[in-house]
Amino acid sequence: MTNVEVKKDGYLSIGKTEAVEISVDTFLCKGCGICLELCPRKVFEWSKELSEKGVHYPIPVNADKCVKCKLCELLCPDFAIAVKW
Ligand code: SF4
Ligand code: SF4
Secondary structure, rough: OOEEEEEEOOEEEEEOOOEEEEEEEEEOOOOOOOOHHHOOOOEEEEEEOOOOOEEEEEEOOOOHOOOOOHHHHHHHOOOEEEEEE
16 A cells, blocks of 8 residues: 555545545545445545544545546445546
């Protein structure tokens, strides 16, 4: 994961490579874990800290493993994830 830039930018938890940028809106995220469970490449890990909402949120630490399937974006019930390239 050396070529992954991971950062928190305001409400956004971002994992970025030259190929893709995955962002999680931690204001919208309720911490249900669907994205962690269903991402086929295990891109996400839970945050250690709590969000403003008081839940752990996903961090796209393995963004370099992302295959751009957009499952996470489609299945997040709170429309909190955006996958862009
Ligand atoms: S699926 Fe959406 S609401 Fe659930 S943990 Fe992932 S980002 Fe948060
Ligand atoms: S687009 Fe697919 S591979 Fe990439 S983080 Fe989302 S679910 Fe995982």
